[in-house]
Amino acid sequence: MTQSDIVFRMAKFIANRNDYFKDVRRGFPAPVSQMLCNPGLLTAWSRIEGDPYPISHGYVDFVDGAERIELGHTRGWSALQYICRLNLIKRGLSLRDFFCGKYNGYTGYVRQVQSNRVFCKRNDRCQCEACDWVKAAQRHFGVGPDTVLSGFLR
Numbered sequence: 552m553t554q555s556d557i558v559f560r561m562a563k564f565i566a567n568r569n570d571y572f573k574d575v576r577r578g579f580p581a582p583v584s585q586m587l588c589n590p591g592l593l594t595a596w597s598r599i600e601g602d603p604y605p606i607s608h609g610y611v612d613f614v615d616g617a618e619r620i621e622l623g624h625t626r627g628w629s630a631l632q633y634i635c636r637l638n639l640i641k642r643g644l645s646l647r648d649f650f651c652g653k654y655n656g657y658t659g660y661v662r663q664v665q666s667n668r669v670f671c672k673r674n675d676r677c678q679c680e681a682c683d684w685v686k687a688a689q690r691h692f693g694v695g696p697d698t699v700l701s702g703f704l705r
């Protein structure tokens with residue numbers, strides 16, 4: 552796999568699990584990830600110029616100020632891909648570390664981070680939300696929880 556393969560596959564996996572690609576029937580509300588152009592359901596993000604995007608329903612609203620919805624989607628995707636690139640490629644985190652967090656600086660992809668730090672047992676028996684993501688990612692990528700995806704780089 553190339554760097555882009557890893558980054559894109561993880562971003563797609565996350566977006567899919569956040570209902571970003573979900574087909575919604577007419578008259579039914581769109582998932583928050585679609586509505587806010589936020590496939591990663593990120594809870595904080597800043598523009599290149601430094602000022603943060605507004606928060607709506609607890610998540611970053613990438614639509615803010617965009618004349619066209621496409622711009623919102625572009626912003627949301629690049630933010631999610633940035634996170635995947637930083638943590639999977641540059642930091643070389645395993646699936647477990649990516650979702651559950653690792654050292655002080657990185658609290659993990661999954662939200663409710665504070666409580667998660669206390670409760671996550673970091674093993675297969677753990678029932679926390681972060682570990683649910685780890686298990687789903689294991690099935691998706693066909694690898695173990697401690698696998699470092701950047702180890703597959705060629």
Ligand SMILES: [Zn+2]
Nearest residue numbers: 671677679682
């Ligand atoms: Zn856990």
